[in-house]
Amino acid sequence: MSNQEKYLNAFVTALEVSPSEAPSLVYGESKAWDSVGHMSLVAALEDAFDIMMEMDDIIDMSSFEKGKEILRKYAVEI
Amino acid sequence: MLWRFDRNLKNTAVVDENGASLTYAQLRDEGRMLCQHADGRCLVFCLCRNVMGSFVGYVSFLNGGVVPAMFPADLDRELFNTLYQTYRPKYIWAPVDFELEDSCCRYERFGYCLLQTPFGDATRLSPELALLLTTSGSTGSPKLVRQSYRNIRANTDSIVEYLHLLPDERPITTLPMQYTYGLSIINSHLDVGATILLTDKGVAQKEFWNFFRQQQATSFGGVPYTYEMLDRMRFTRMNLPSLRVMTQAGGKLSPELHQKYAEWCRDTGRELIVMYGQCEATARMAYLPWNHSLEKIGAMGVAIPGGSFELIDADGSIITEPDTVGELRYHGDNVTLGYAEAAADLAKGDERCGVLDTGDMATRDADGFYTIAGRKKRFLKMYGNRVNLDELERMLKTAFPAAECACAGQDDRLTVYCTDPAMLPQMRAWLAEKTGLNVAGFFPVTVPEIPKNEAGKTLYKELEKYDA
Numbered sequence: 363m364s365n366q367e368k369y370l371n372a373f374v375t376a377l378e379v380s381p382s383e384a385p386s387l388v389y390g391e392s393k394a395w396d397s398v399g400h401m402s403l404v405a406a407l408e409d410a411f412d413i414m415m416e417m418d419d420i421i422d423m424s425s426f427e428k429g430k431e432i433l434r435k436y437a438v439e440i
Numbered sequence: 441m442l443w444r445f446d447r448n449l450k451n452t453a454v455v456d457e458n459g460a461s462l463t464y465a466q467l468r469d470e471g472r473m474l475c476q477h478a479d480g481r482c483l484v485f486c487l488c489r490n491v492m493g494s495f496v497g498y499v500s501f502l503n504g505g506v507v508p509a510m511f512p513a514d515l516d517r518e519l520f521n522t523l524y525q526t527y528r529p530k531y532i533w534a535p536v537d538f539e540l541e542d543s544c545c546r547y548e549r550f551g552y553c554l555l556q557t558p559f560g561d562a563t564r565l566s567p568e569l570a571l572l573l574t575t576s577g578s579t580g581s582p583k584l585v586r587q588s589y590r591n592i593r594a595n596t597d598s599i600v601e602y603l604h605l606l607p608d609e610r611p612i613t614t615l616p617m618q619y620t621y622g623l624s625i626i627n628s629h630l631d632v633g634a635t636i637l638l639t640d641k642g643v644a645q646k647e648f649w650n651f652f653r654q655q656q657a658t659s660f661g662g663v664p665y666t667y668e669m670l671d672r673m674r675f676t677r678m679n680l681p682s683l684r685v686m687t688q689a690g691g692k693l694s695p696e697l698h699q700k701y702a703e704w705c706r707d708t709g710r711e712l713i714v715m716y717g718q719c720e721a722t723a724r725m726a727y728l729p730w731n732h733s734l735e736k737i738g739a740m741g742v743a744i745p746g747g748s749f750e751l752i753d754a755d756g757s758i759i760t761e762p763d764t765v766g767e768l769r770y771h772g773d774n775v776t777l778g779y780a781e782a783a784a785d786l787a788k789g790d791e792r793c794g795v796l797d798t799g800d801m802a803t804r805d806a807d808g809f810y811t812i813a814g815r816k817k818r819f820l821k822m823y824g825n826r827v828n829l830d831e832l833e834r835m836l837k838t839a840f841p842a843a844e845c846a847c848a849g850q851d852d853r854l855t856v857y858c859t860d861p862a863m864l865p866q867m868r869a870w871l872a873e874k875t876g877l878n879v880a881g882f883f884p885v886t887v888p889e890i891p892k893n894e895a896g897k898t899l900y901k902e903l904e905k906y907d908a
Binding site (some may be wrong): 366378381390396397400401402404405416417420421422424 | 642643644646673674678769873878880
C-alpha cells in the first residue's frame, strides 16, 4: 500500500467516513471528527506509519491536509 | 437572585476564545436587558455552546427568575421537536442561525437570538423551579431534572467551601455548559467573582491550549475520558505554569490514571480532586480531598459540606460495617425536586425532600471514604454522559422493528448485539446520530440469538460470552 493509501485508510477506518469525504474533513466540524474520533485517528496514523506523535503535533492536526504536513516531520511523505 | 454580582463589579466575569470579555457589572447589565425582553418569569429553552451568547443567556435567566432548560445546540432535531412540543417554552435562546417555524426574534445579542414561540405562558412553573437539565446530556427521552434555587445555592456554597475558591481563580471550560458538571464549575466560580475562560474547543485542539496559556488558566475539570485523552497526549510533559487544580467527575477514573495524576500533582505542587455527583443532586455529592488523593486511589471521597451518605443493604437497612457493598443514599439540600416528563410536572414541588437513592453501589472504608463498586440499574457513562441501556434498547427496537437486538457493555464501550449482521452498521450510525456520541463508542456484535429467560427477559450476562 502506498503512503497515500495508508493515510487515507487511517481516516476512513478511524473516523468511519467514505474515502471521498475524508479529504475535506476538518476537526470539530463534523460529528465523526470530534475528540473521540481524533484519538482514534492519531492511533490509526501511529500504527500505519509506526511513529509516536508529539503532543504539539497531535493537537495541531486539525485537517486532512494539515495532517500530511505534520507527518513530514516524522519522515513520512504522503 | 442567585448571585450577588455587586460584590465583584470590577472583576472580569468571563473571557471568550476571541478575547471578548465582560466584567460582573457588564454581565449584570446584559442580564437586566435580556430579562426585560423576556418580560417576566417563563420557560426558555437554551441551546447551549461554550460561547458568550449562551453563557450570558444562562446566567441572566437564572439570576433573573426566568427558567432555562439547557440542551446542546447540536441536539438532534427530532429530539428537539419532542422536547419543544412536550414543554411548550415561551422562548428559545439560540444561535442566530437556528430556524424555527412560527417564531419571531425579540432580542439579539452576542450571536444569539431570543425567539418567541406561539406557546406564550402556556406552561405553569413552580415558584421553586430554577433550572431544567437533561439526565444524559443527549439521549432520547424528554425526561428532565428539576433543580430549585435552593438546590443550586446549597451546592454552590458546598463547592466554594471544599474547593476553597477565591476571586483569582481562572477555570477554563472543558465540559459543555448544559452538562451539570460543566455548569457547576460556572456556578461556583461566578459566586466568588472569579474569571471563567470560555471555549468551545477541546483538550485535543491547539486553540484550546493557546487560549489556556494566553489567559493563564488555573484549573479545569475532566471526565474520565478527558484524562485518558490527556494521558494519550502525554499531557504531563506540557509546560503549564498557571495550572493549580484539576478536578475529575462524570464517572469513575481508572485507578491507574488516578494514581498517575495524583503523583504528578504531588510532584509538581498541584491538586488533583476526584469528585462524585449526579444531575439529580444538582451536581456534586462527594469529593476526595487532594491531600488524600494518593492514599485513597480509586475512592471518590467523603460527602461534601452540608451533605451525608448512607449505605443501604438489600433489606433496606442501613449498613454500619466498613467495606460492605450497599446502595448509596445521599442526604442534602442539593437533592433536586424530582423529574419532569411532561409540562404539568413543572408546576410540581419537591418530591424528594432532600433524600436521593443514587442507584450506585458503594463501599465505605474504616476511615469513612467511599468507593463506587458498581451500579444498580443498567446504565453506562459514555464519555461522561449517562446512557440508560434499557431506554436506548427500546428506542433501537422502535427504529428497527424487524431486528432482534440488545444493548449492554461498559463505560465508554457500548455493545450492540444483533442477530442480523447486515443491520448493525445502520444501527450504529443511528445510535451515534440520536445520542450525539461518536460512532466509535458503539461496538457491533453479531449473535445467533438474544438469550432470554422463560418470562422473556433478556439475559445480559449470557450475551457477554459473544464479546470479542
